[in-house]
Amino acid sequence: MRLVIARCSVDYAGRLTAHLPSAPRLILVKADGSVSVHADDRAYKPLNWMSPPCTLKEGDDQRWTVENKAGEKLIITMEEILHDSSHELGVDPGLIKDGVEAHLQELLADRMETLGEGWTLIRREFPTAIGPVDILCRDADGTTVAIEIKRRGEIDGVEQLTRYLELLNRDPHLAPVKGVFAAQEIKPQARVLATDRGIDCVTLDYNALRGIEDDKLRLF
Amino acid sequence: MRLVIARCSVDYAGRLTAHLPSAPRLILVKADGSVSVHADDRAYKPLNWMSPPCTLKEGDDQRWTVENKAGEKLIITMEEILHDSSHELGVDPGLIKDGVEAHLQELLADRMETLGEGWTLIRREFPTAIGPVDILCRDADGTTVAIEIKRRGEIDGVEQLTRYLELLNRDPHLAPVKGVFAAQEIKPQARVLATDRGIDCVTLDYNALRGIEDDKLRLF
DNA sequence: CAGTATATCTCGAGT
DNA sequence: ACTCGAGGTATACTG
Missing domain, CATH: 3.40.1350.10 (Trna Endonuclease; Chain: A, domain 1)
Incomplete structure (x- = not known):
């Protein structure tokens, strides 16, 4: 799991097109290749994301491109990296539910x-x-x-x-x-x-x- | 936004009851008070979460309790803190959509x-x-x-x-x-x-x- | 692989 | 406060 805090703008083109203007955000890159972009509110839903399976290409021009097999694209333009750390977590044992x-x-x-x-x-x-x-x-x-x-x-x-x-x-x-x-x-x-x-x-x-x-x- | 990487176990009691056995995970505490627990896979959905408005009490026994007005509770038992950092992000300008x-x-x-x-x-x-x-x-x-x-x-x-x-x-x-x-x-x-x-x-x-x-x- | 039903769904709009 | 509908729904399960 890689945690990046950065000022960035984000564009998604796929099932719809969406744009996020430049602002500081959290970018999560997980071990399965998935990427999500979070603002500083809302627990559940990311601002933008790409579900696995997908591939992340980190361009040399501060531009990250995440793409899946269906051709949907998430483009993150990094403007200022404020934090960048990686952590090994391993496979999660998973949730035990009751009451459904x-x-x-x-x-x-x-x-x-x-x-x-x-x-x-x-x-x-x-x-x-x-x-x-x-x-x-x-x-x-x-x-x-x-x-x-x-x-x-x-x-x-x-x-x-x-x-x-x-x-x-x-x-x-x-x-x-x-x-x-x-x-x-x-x-x-x-x-x-x-x-x-x-x-x-x-x-x-x-x-x-x-x-x-x-x-x-x-x-x- | 506070980012914590920790080995922890989690219990949720609310609309259902659920338990997460001990494992290393990411815990996100956002400016609106919301808390989410992420494994190292899946972009969209946290393993466990509490939506705002809610309050986080950090006990002295490594036990965090997040509660909302409806009495739903998320209890995170910290066993080992591997990373802990906080970042000021400000309010997000929000998403511009098209095609719905x-x-x-x-x-x-x-x-x-x-x-x-x-x-x-x-x-x-x-x-x-x-x-x-x-x-x-x-x-x-x-x-x-x-x-x-x-x-x-x-x-x-x-x-x-x-x-x-x-x-x-x-x-x-x-x-x-x-x-x-x-x-x-x-x-x-x-x-x-x-x-x-x-x-x-x-x-x-x-x-x-x-x-x-x-x-x-x-x-x- | 497609189709179906579920979800702590979340989220927003309207009443 | 509640209901209803939409969602890039996501996700699990079944044929």
Whole structure:
């Protein structure tokens, strides 16, 4: 990892064209060849960047050119180098996450009765031609139910579930298939759309589901 | 801007919980108080971060705690400081962009005849209850047409246009309203869905549109 | 390789 | 404060 603090101007030409007028900035050159240009605010997003794989050519005229295979170019014109240091970091062991959609899916699949007495799992990630349905199950009456799970339930998720339901209901072995939209939080617009389409909405309590799971584990 | 290279472990507790085992990393502390943790790969996304506004408390036990108003916490446990430097950068003049959807919309609105002879603009950003339609116009027959413009046309855009068309066609003053999905590039699946719904697809040539515009400007 | 869904998405505009 | 849409989205995963 190379850290350069420099007064520079930057031009990007690729999916769009963009220009940064001259100012002092941080330029990060990483071991994978990627380059990013940061201002002194905003944690997440660089002002400009080139994702790997890409190659950096350091011209003798203070002009750095970073290019990728698609022909996108990032040109950094150095006007004054204020700091320049390099550091060996090695490969990062990576992030361990918890609480995402995958975990909600596992937890709910393990406790279908959360949705109602007598509900039973058919399978998780039920495959269809347009992608896997998060959970396919049966309700107490034996009716097939497709469940779409999101952390935050928005309109896109309802559209997605609608497409799955259309497809599943064409299969005479499965039809009729009902829909359940399950999320930790469901946006009002998504709820309205879902209800309008006869899709039930369920708010999932992540901590409660996890608590149940913990209790289960304690039994063994 | 403060640059710290350190062997550290990191814990985030907020919208999810996440843990980074001990390894050498770059920690960026910016003038707005934001903090980000970078590995030696990937230009765009930090391993971990806290967006502003937030406050950093540097404990005496090598433990940094960054917290925001929502109670999200980023805890960095420093094990070995390998580099630590600070730099004054000042406020960045900011990015100048060109070529985004807004510009496509302007260009197309100025040259409706790109879509066919006799096509006329009604208005850009035509307001509806569920949001503005990019362009509302009339074709050569006088039929109302709603246009959705994207840089890259994917399924979401077709769904969005479909919702607009449903709504617009309920208005007897406008109905029947046809749909046109216009983008620099249209994904095959989006094209299939659009065609299936009777929506025409148009590929926009940004450079050609801009060229026409440049010619126009040259006349004055 | 392309297509799809996710993201601590971020960010900005509009209400 | 909230919602909605756009992003050079990036990134991971699946066929």
